[in-house]
Amino acid sequence: MSRFLTLIPYLAAQRILKTSAKPRYLIRTIQVTKSHGHICHEPVYSRLTVPNSAVSKRDGYVINASDTFNASDSDPVQLSVFDQVHTGSPIPEGFDAVVMHEDIREDVNGNITILKPARPGQNIQKAGSEIKTGEMIIPADHVISPEDIGAMIGYGITSVQVKKIVVGLIPTGDELKEPCTAPGPGEVIASNCEMLAASLVTIGIETFIYPIIPDDPKKIRDTVEEAVGECSFVIISGGSSTGCRDHTKDVLTAIGTILYHGVAMRPGKTTLAAIVQDIPVFGVPGTPAGALAVLRGLIIPWLSDIGYPVPIHHSIPVTLADSVPSELGTDDFVLMVVGKVGDEYKAMMVPREGGQISAVKSNAVLHIARNSEGIGKGKKSLVHMTRCSPPPDNIYLFYGMYDPILDVLDQYLRKLNKRIYVREASLESTLLSMQKNTVHGGIIIRPRNNGLNVLEHGYTNTHQKLCTITVADREYILAASVFPNYDSLKEFAFPKIPDHSFLYEIQEQFILNHQINPLLIERIEPECKTELEIVQQIIQEKIDFGPCSASLASEYDLFGPVIGSERIDLIVKQDDAQSEQINALQEILSSEEWRSESGHLQGYNLKRSGQICCLKEH
Amino acid sequence: MSRFLTLIPYLAAQRILKTSAKPRYLIRTIQVTKSHGHICHEPVYSRLTVPNSAVSKRDGYVINASDTFNASDSDPVQLSVFDQVHTGSPIPEGFDAVVMHEDIREDVNGNITILKPARPGQNIQKAGSEIKTGEMIIPADHVISPEDIGAMIGYGITSVQVKKIVVGLIPTGDELKEPCTAPGPGEVIASNCEMLAASLVTIGIETFIYPIIPDDPKKIRDTVEEAVGECSFVIISGGSSTGCRDHTKDVLTAIGTILYHGVAMRPGKTTLAAIVQDIPVFGVPGTPAGALAVLRGLIIPWLSDIGYPVPIHHSIPVTLADSVPSELGTDDFVLMVVGKVGDEYKAMMVPREGGQISAVKSNAVLHIARNSEGIGKGKKSLVHMTRCSPPPDNIYLFYGMYDPILDVLDQYLRKLNKRIYVREASLESTLLSMQKNTVHGGIIIRPRNNGLNVLEHGYTNTHQKLCTITVADREYILAASVFPNYDSLKEFAFPKIPDHSFLYEIQEQFILNHQINPLLIERIEPECKTELEIVQQIIQEKIDFGPCSASLASEYDLFGPVIGSERIDLIVKQDDAQSEQINALQEILSSEEWRSESGHLQGYNLKRSGQICCLKEH
Structure with a gap:
């Protein structure tokens, strides 16, 4: 067995499937009321004359x-x-x-x-002016819609013969465990076939998932032979590569004819197709991203090519908010998030290696053909939508800093069928993207009443007039595990914090405001670089108290007086602030509903949520 | 009770619903594998760390x-x-x-x-690089996709709480019969609620259809009260107008608050909405077209307005192939068939009063707002697609004459996920539409080797270079019920047929060819204007034989020698003949598959199917 695959071009694989693979349709009689989306097997003729009299x-x-x-x-x-x-x-x-x-x-x-x-x-x-007994209602191969169901029932039909595609899905892999089990090291819960099944159901295809098969050629062969006897076509998940635990190819070679093994597409290159007893059998990678790419990029287009009525793939023109590199010679399928900025759809890349969670975040796929080395930021392209809710018109795209309250905001927006997607980025690249209109704006977190200077400087650099819309103030406390009696304290064990950091500043300000005798102050080593380190020192009783965000403090049951706050702002262009989209977002942030919804959050102050502030030129 | 409704504008009805009606969500725990398209009720957090080790x-x-x-x-x-x-x-x-x-x-x-x-x-x-135990997979109000199902299962989740909308559908009307029964005069089979249910299922909504309720206010009231206790909202089908059998309004007035009764929309104007025990209750007309228009025009947009994730309504820009008149002051929803002619989508009107079968033929709806008196032929507009299979790119639009073989052709095209829609029209209006590129071409039926002159004349008039693509020759025979011994016949009883008609011409040609003695020929009164009349006279033995199409003859078990044929041609512009779409159609007509598929048809000769003939200028 060769360790390396000879990849055929993606389009060649499509062509091979189109000419060499045909699914077996299974004919079933079903109730008309359950026939939505099914393909009618034979013409349906009216049993009644409607109206049956004048x-x-x-x-x-x-x-x-x-x-x-x-x-x-x-x-x-x-x-x-x-x-x-x-x-x-x-x-x-x-x-x-x-x-x-x-x-x-x-x-x-x-x-x-x-x-x-x-x-x-x-x-x-007149009698029969709508339809007469024996006249055709729908032809064969018609895809049954709600209107057709109404008509068939109204014209006296209660059951209908349909052509079904039933796909056999075979999960393979020694590492796979059933759901509800606890996977050990290196083990994973089998989920690929469930995902493929849900995708196929959306296009009217029924599926049957076989039990998990270990990496055992004999067992794989038995299951494939059983499946090709029962199904329209078969998909084997896992074992599609050339490793020593990859048996799909050898099994299919033994019992059928291989159409191809290895396609120059990413993800999904270790895919194969074969014909076993006239039934197409596909091998897809065990990784969810690879399996889904092969399903979307090869199997569903094949069904469409051979005349199966796959719903129109909704694709929309977008401008890319990110540069998307691609390997020459490979058809690349890249997960994206599409939102509407102004009048145009913009697409941001979702991390490529995020596993299943990346697909959860995405709502579109960008296909980069093999003759391209990628598509630059700001270029126009077409993406295929993979998720239509919330619609891209209702999705906000932001660059900038991350704070958990943005998840809460996203959660709140979901109720309104909207969404905010934030990608961590530097202020500089945020401002540049805003200048190119590829995002709605940025997220900036800064000490309250301070820190706007860098932004003002940035906006001078990119010649944009900006304004901020406050999301929330994140409060910082002088956290302690027991409430200290300041007066009785002989000495004050503070953490040592790097000079001029925000935590350092608010701690020093507290010391100044409370006129604590500097001689009583001890700064405990080692230096704390993060607030988590401060919290740990408090818990370990190495220090009495220290500055940290109220939200973190509450997670560790620490408390204390508020000694400072950081402001979390959206930054948008002044020109956009009155646009329908930004205006809607600002109104949401100003609303009582949002305040009460996010009010349960420890450590955030929402009094100023929704406030707009225009930045002056520097 | 007033006989006349005061109609409120369509947009006003939309506004009222948006501000005054909220459905009740029902919370249910379901299996993750069955959760596709459902709305997640609470955030879902990972049970596992993935990968669980490096x-x-x-x-x-x-x-x-x-x-x-x-x-x-x-x-x-x-x-x-x-x-x-x-x-x-x-x-x-x-x-x-x-x-x-x-x-x-x-x-x-x-x-x-x-x-x-x-x-x-x-x-x-690294361990946990994809997700850690306790991290969020999807937020609340997220609409669950196949990717999400894969992720949830992979991260150890097997069931999920979802927010469901369950709609109660109440069919009302004395005239309604259950499916499987034989409706008497004036009775119809109840099908509205089944159609509404199928439409709602497509957007992830569950339905419950109550038993048919007669036009009895007490029974309607009881059922509505039961339904509002159980459902997210309620739709009452029928009884929504102001006639003496229309009780919906009175019932809802008695037990709730009417939001509106009567909306300036067509179809669907006799619709109403009310709030009963905080639950929205809609009344929709008993006609399928009206019920569907209210569902699509008011109820589904309302769900979208209040944040329910209705999938994007796929709308496309079209050029109208027909003038679509509309009443000023009324929002009009007109059923259309959309196809792609060249690079543009074109839309033809489907007969407005065709009942349920019109909805079956259509694949789109044109919305004409109240301030318009209609949209002229050739104007651009947006239509909402209501059916995506076959896709409009694969739909042929033709004007012209009708022959049943076009249904057979349509049936054959369905196998290829294509479709042909033919609208009966005069040659003149066919040629004008072709000139405007609003159709792919026309259908012409003419005596074989004859009758092209009018077409050539027409094409001179509209300055189009045309060509014909033959669909089939329809054969005519001299039909008889017993095989006559021509030699022994003393006299020949022919039908009397209007001079210069096609049937007359082929009959006279037969007489001429067979050198029948004119003195032996009798032409029986009354004159036969149609071939059906000729067939009936043969069956009644008033005549020995007469000309008719072989297909009609076979239906009545008549037979005889072929004495002529008519040719059924597509006419297209010469410039279009090599276009991808027309070329594909011509290849289909030339194919052996098409010939063998339609070969079972009595009375058609497919030898010349697919032949192209360019017309010379006159």
Whole structure:
């Protein structure tokens, strides 16, 4: 077995599948009410004639049109033969027109007088005008929609033959464990087939997941042979590479014909396809990203190519907020987050190596063809949407610093079918992206009433007029594990903190404000670089107290007086502040609902949430 | 009760719903594998740390990086401490790097030699680098996708709390019958709620259909009160107007607060909304078109407005192939068929009064706002797609004459996820539409080897160079119920047929060709204007034989020699004949598959199917 794959181009793999692989359709009779999205196997003909007799289209009176031919405003005709009808009522024998209440005069005795001639057939729907018994409702191969379900039921049909695709999914791998178990070192819970199944269900395909098979050629072979006897086609998850535990290729070579092994696509290159007993069998990588890329990039397009009605892939033109490098010779499928900035859709890359959680964050895929080395920041491209909720129109893209309150904000926005995606970035690259309009804005965290100078400097550099919209103030306390009696303290054991850091500044300010005798102050070594280190020293009783954020303190059951705060602001361009999107965000941040929603958060002060402040030029 | 509704504007109804109606979410715990499309009720946190130990990213050897620091091409280092690992294997205690097979030399004794220094941590994925126990996988209000299902299962989650919307659907009306029954005159099978249910299911909403309720206020009231106790919101189908059998309004007035009754939209104007015990209750018309228009135009947009994640409504810009008139003051929702002609999407109107079958034919809705009197032919507009299969890119739009073989062609195209929609139209309007590029072409049926002159004339008029692509020849026979012995016949009883009609011409040609003695020929009165009349006279033995199409003859078990044929052609512009779309259609018509597929059709000759003929200028 060779350790290296010879990769064929992605398009070649698509072509091979199109010409050499056909799924087996399974014919099933199902209830019409459950047939939504299914493919009709044979034409469906009406069992009924609708309407089944001539019926009135209106509430009114059935009359004889010939009785009214001489009627006019000046010479109205009083009718002797008529009857009341409702919309949908059958027309009784001997009548040929319906007049509406507004076209006649009724007197108190129930006599009716008509002012203008009625046309024979007026307001009458003829028997069979909608459909007649035996006429076709839908042709074969029609994909059944809600309207079709209504029509079939209305026309007397209760069950329908459909062509189903049922995919056999075979999870393989010694490392796989069933859900509900605790995986040991190197073990993982099998989830690939469940993910593939959910994806296939969305396009109307049924799936059957076989039990987990270890990396054992004999067992894999038995399961594949069972699956090709039962399914429309088969996907084997895992074992698709060339390692010593990868058996898919050898098994499929033994019992079928390999179509390809190795495709120049990323992720997903160690994929293969074969035909076993006329049934296509795909091998996909055991990594979720690889499996999904092969499903989306090869298997679903193949189904579309051979005429299976895959719903339109919603793709939209975007401007890239990031440079997306790609390897020449490889078709690259890159997970993105798409949002709408101003009138344009922008796409940010999601970390490539984040595993399943990256796919959870993304809502689109960017396909970079093999002849490209990547697409630069600011370039236009097409992306395929993989998730339509929240819609990209409702997604905010920000660069900048991270604070957990942004997760809370995202959570709050979800309720409104909106979302905020924040990518950690330096202030400089945030400002440059804002200048290029590839993001809605930035996130900046700074000591309250301070720290705007760097921003003002930045905006002078990029010539943008900026303003800030406050998200929250993050409060800092002088944390302690027991409430100290300051007066009785002989000495004050403070942490040693690097000079001029924010924590240092607020600690010194506290000492100054409380006029603590410098001689009583001890600064305990080793120096604490982070607030977590300060908290640990407090817990270990090495120090009495120290500055840290109130939110962190609360996690460790520490408390103390507020001694400073940092402000978490959005920065946006002044010109955008009144745009519909930013305005909506600012209104949300100003709302009482947001304050009460996030009010449970320890250590944040939301009094100023939503406040706008325009920055002056430096 | 007033007979007339005071209609409020459509947008006003939308606004009222947005501010006054909220559905009740029902919280349920479901299996993660079944959670696709559901809205997560609470954030989901990882139960596991992934990977749960440091693992190798590659197949290769675990080593100690410090053993390799001095290695170089010229001075390779032979390793004494190493072990083999696979991708995903845990890194054993005491190792800190993985080297791949291609970066080392192995000798026959299994000794390995390394040529360049390895970096500590190289090819090792740290424990928890993907996610740690307790970290959030998805926030609340997230709509669960296949990727999310994969992630949740992979991170140890097997069930999830979701927020469900469950809609109660109440069919009302004395005229309604259950499916599987035979409706009497004026009765119809209840299908509205099934159609609404199928539509709601597509956006992730569950439904419960109550039993059919007659037009009885007490029973309607009881059912509504039951439904508002159980459901997120309620839709009552039927009884929403002001007739004497319409009770919805009175019932809702008695037990709740009416938000509106009557909206200036078409179809659907007799709709209402109310709040009963804080639960929204909608009344929709009993007509399927009206019910669907209210669902799509008011109820689904309301759900979107209040933050329910309705998938993006796919709308596309089209050019109208027809003029679409609309009433000023009414928001009009018009069913359309959208196809792609050249590079542009074009939309044709589907007959407005066709009942449920019109909705079956359509794939889009055109919304004309109240301030418009309609949109002219050739104008651009946006339509909302209601059906995505076949995609509009694969739909052919034709004007012209109708023949049943076009249904067979449509049926054949469905297999290829394509479709042809033919609208009966005169040759003149066909040619004008072709000139405006609003259709792919026309359908013309003419005596074989004849009848092109009018087309050539037409094309001179509109200055289009045209060509024909033959679909089939429809054959005509001299039909008889018993095979006549021509020689023994004393006289020949032919039908009397209007002069110069096609049937007349082929009958006379037959007489001429067979040199029948004119004195023996009798032409039986009354004159037959249609081939059906000729067939009926043959069956009634009033005539011996007469000309009719072989397909009609076969339906009545008549037979006889072929005496003529009509050709059914597509006409397209010569410039378009090589376009991808027309070329594909021509190839289909030329294919053996099409011929064998349609070969079972009696009376059609497919020998010339797919033949192209360019018309000369007149």
